[in-house]
Amino acid sequence: MHGFLGTTVDLTVIVVYFIGILAFGSYFARYTKSTTDFFFAGRRFAWWLVAVSGVATTVGSYSFIKYSEAAFKYGLAATQTYTNDWMWMPLLALGWIPIIYYNQIRSIPEYFDRRYGTTVRSLYTALLMLYLLGYVGINLYTLGVAVNALMPSVEILPAAIAVAVFTGIYVTAGGQASVIMTDLVQAILMLIGGIIIFFAGIYHLGGIGEFWGALPPDSRHSLGEFAGKSSISFIKIFWQDGIANSFAFWFVNQGMVLRFLAAKSAREAQKAVLFNSLFLMPVAAFAVCNAGLVGRAMVAVGILPENSDASRIFVTVSHMATFPGLFGLIMAALIAALMSTADTLVNGISSIAINDIWRPYLLPGRTDRFYLNLARVHCVGIMAFGLALVPVFAGFATIYDAHGAFTAAITPPLVVALFLAIVWRGFNRAGALAVLLLGTFLVTISLFHPEVIRPFAHGVISEIKPGDPAYKMFPYMRACYGILVCLTVGIVGSWIGGWRFNEPAYPATGSLSVGSLLDLMRSFKNGEPDPDGGKEAITQFEILPGDASDEVIVPESLASQIHARPGDLLYLCDCRAWLGGLKSAHARVGEIRGESGPLLVPEGLVVDGGLVRERPIRVEKLM
Numbered sequence: 001m002h003g004f005l006g007t008t009v010d011l012t013v014i015v016v017y018f019i020g021i022l023a024f025g026s027y028f029a030r031y032t033k034s035t036t037d038f039f040f041a042g043r044r045f046a047w048w049l050v051a052v053s054g055v056a057t058t059v060g061s062y063s064f065i066k067y068s069e070a071a072f073k074y075g076l077a078a079t080q081t082y083t084n085d086w087m088w089m090p091l092l093a094l095g096w097i098p099i100i101y102y103n104q105i106r107s108i109p110e111y112f113d114r115r116y117g118t119t120v121r122s123l124y125t126a127l128l129m130l131y132l133l134g135y136v137g138i139n140l141y142t143l144g145v146a147v148n149a150l151m152p153s154v155e156i157l158p159a160a161i162a163v164a165v166f167t168g169i170y171v172t173a174g175g176q177a178s179v180i181m182t183d184l185v186q187a188i189l190m191l192i193g194g195i196i197i198f199f200a201g202i203y204h205l206g207g208i209g210e211f212w213g214a215l216p217p218d219s220r221h222s223l224g225e226f227a228g229k230s231s232i233s234f235i236k237i238f239w240q241d242g243i244a245n246s247f248a249f250w251f252v253n254q255g256m257v258l259r260f261l262a263a264k265s266a267r268e269a270q271k272a273v274l275f276n277s278l279f280l281m282p283v284a285a286f287a288v289c290n291a292g293l294v295g296r297a298m299v300a301v302g303i304l305p306e307n308s309d310a311s312r313i314f315v316t317v318s319h320m321a322t323f324p325g326l327f328g329l330i331m332a333a334l335i336a337a338l339m340s341t342a343d344t345l346v347n348g349i350s351s352i353a354i355n356d357i358w359r360p361y362l363l364p365g366r367t368d369r370f371y372l373n374l375a376r377v378h379c380v381g382i383m384a385f386g387l388a389l390v391p392v393f394a395g396f397a398t399i400y401d402a403h404g405a406f407t408a409a410i411t412p413p414l415v416v417a418l419f420l421a422i423v424w425r426g427f428n429r430a431g432a433l434a435v436l437l438l439g440t441f442l443v444t445i446s447l448f449h450p451e452v453i454r455p456f457a458h459g460v461i462s463e464i465k466p467g468d469p470a471y472k473m474f475p476y477m478r479a480c481y482g483i484l485v486c487l488t489v490g491i492v493g494s495w496i497g498g499w500r501f502n503e504p505a506y507p508a509t510g511s512l513s514v515g516s517l518l519d520l521m522r523s524f525k526n527g528e529p530d531p532d533g534g535k536e537a538i539t540q541f542e543i544l545p546g547d548a549s550d551e552v553i554v555p556e557s558l559a560s561q562i563h564a565r566p567g568d569l570l571y572l573c574d575c576r577a578w579l580g581g582l583k584s585a586h587a588r589v590g591e592i593r594g595e596s597g598p599l600l601v602p603e604g605l606v607v608d609g610g611l612v613r614e615r616p617i618r619v620e621k622l623m
Contacts, residue, residue, distance in 0.1 A: 080223055085242075114512060127436065182343065248411040422514060453481045562621045
């Protein structure tokens with residue numbers, strides 16, 4: 001076909017995928033009746049659904065293009081970005097998730113409001129919105145690059161607009177439920193697609209031995225040169241991505257926070273983190289990088305020309321190594337990756353706008369339906385703003401440089417303020433203000449006077465002068481500079497605030513730093529947590545008509561099975577495990593009566609949770 005890299009069969013596959021995912025995502029609008037549903041999907045999903053849909057966000061719109069390009073240029077060292085994430089997983093699972101889940105925190109700015117008050121909340125909201133909106137922009141830019149590579153006759157900006165409109169439709173309709181369910185499908189497709197490319201490429205090269213033998217020696221190292229002049233230098237990736245960007249993605253990114261809060265319990269969210277880090281992330285690293293490695297081997301044996309465009313190598317290898325129909329499926333996987341990060345970001349930014357700007361300050365006291373409609377309007381506006389940033393990111397030489405420069409410049413104050421607040425109870429309001437104000441100022445200075453970064457650059461740029469092409473490495477080492485200066489002003493600011501102004505270090509109530517898990521659980525349950533949590537049983541239920549409470553009446557036979565007592569928290573779920581908790585509801589034991597009989601469930605829980613009366617349900621005691 002004219003202007004399209006593939007065949008009519010490939011285009012048909014892509015169109016069918018688009019129509020299918022739009023219908024699939026829009027279907028879940030039926031489960032969105034409130035802002036809690038729109039942003040948190042009713043807190044109903046199982047760990048495996050959260051984990052698999054979460055990896056769709058991790059393997060973002062830039063991943064296949066960016067990391068295939070990096071692997072083509074630098075080899076296996078391109079996978080370092082994914083291995084850097086693992087160092088943060090213990091703090092994420094054991095520290096941050098219990099804090100936000102048991103305190104029922106809806107956003108990062110709300111966390112800072114509870115910790116330090118409205119001034120810190122407002123400052124953090126402004127910086128966080130800048131970070132997330134910029135992230136939308138770079139994702140939409142990469143989306144345009146990918147579609148342009150697939151269809152050269154379509155310019156980058158129109159391509160980004162088309163897919164942004166498409167993605168916005170199902171996000172606006174269904175919110176977090178649509179995001180999670182569509183990302184589940186897209187994650188499976190993109191991982192399978194990435195693996196297919198590798199084996200198709202190996203077959204095209206003649207086998208695994210021929211592939212490995214054709215790779216240049218420098219492409220076989222899993223880590224880049226420590227202080228090398230390439231963009232894949234180990235120390236630059238460590239600071240820019242491992243320390244700054246990885247923490248920002250998992251802890252600061254509102255889209256990921258909403259993903260964890262959509263789990264049915266904190267324990268399920270922790271399971272999702274474990275499965276993601278130990279299994280899904282290595283698979284994802286392999287899936288997004290291998291096209292670049294295969295492409296480099298193809299160049300070595302003469303299948304591809306020496307001057308092959310690195311930024312298009314993913315599409316080039318996919319087209320060469322596959323056949324009609326399968327190439328369309330691979331491109332559908334690429335588009336899946338494009339949409340899966342954008343939808344999460346849009347939903348996350350909308351939640352901040354509603355919960356941290358409109359609801360508490362600008363338009364307080366309105367109905368939940370009003371805020372739900374306003375959230376949907378914001379989804380449209382966020383996409384439009386992101387599209388306006390596409391020309392800005394188009395000015396960078398590569399997507400890798402654009403992403404690295406952006407994250408290194410904006411993330412240090414956000415990362416340091418949240419990290420110190422989580423791990424150090426002595427980090428007070430004065431310290432937080434110092435990081436967000438003075439720390440941001442010092443990072444901004446480095447944008448105009450990058451020479452200030454030189455002492456923090458680990459010798460990477462000691463011999464490089466302004467004007468030298470390698471001078472662009474400053475954006476990467478800016479993350480090191482920003483993290484260290486923000487840590488310094490935060491620690492000094494907390495010390496001065498506590499000593500000179502008697503600034504309190506910690507709120508009188510609640511647990512907003514790493515500490516006693518038992519205290520957090522007591523606060524969440526509003527009672528003493530039961531060590532017998534996790535017991536479950538299968539039972540039938542009947543509806544209590546007109547009852548809008550969340551309390552169920554439990555027969556003694558069921559109560560003895562799950563060790564339930566009045567006040568315990570329960571999770572009621574359709575027995576079909578493959579639904580992942582889509583048809584479920586949370587409840588509290590109100591009364592235990594009778595020797596046997598069905599569970600009596602208020603009508604409101606059945607309607608909102610989508611439980612089917614004729615089907616048995618699984619009742620699990622959470623705590």
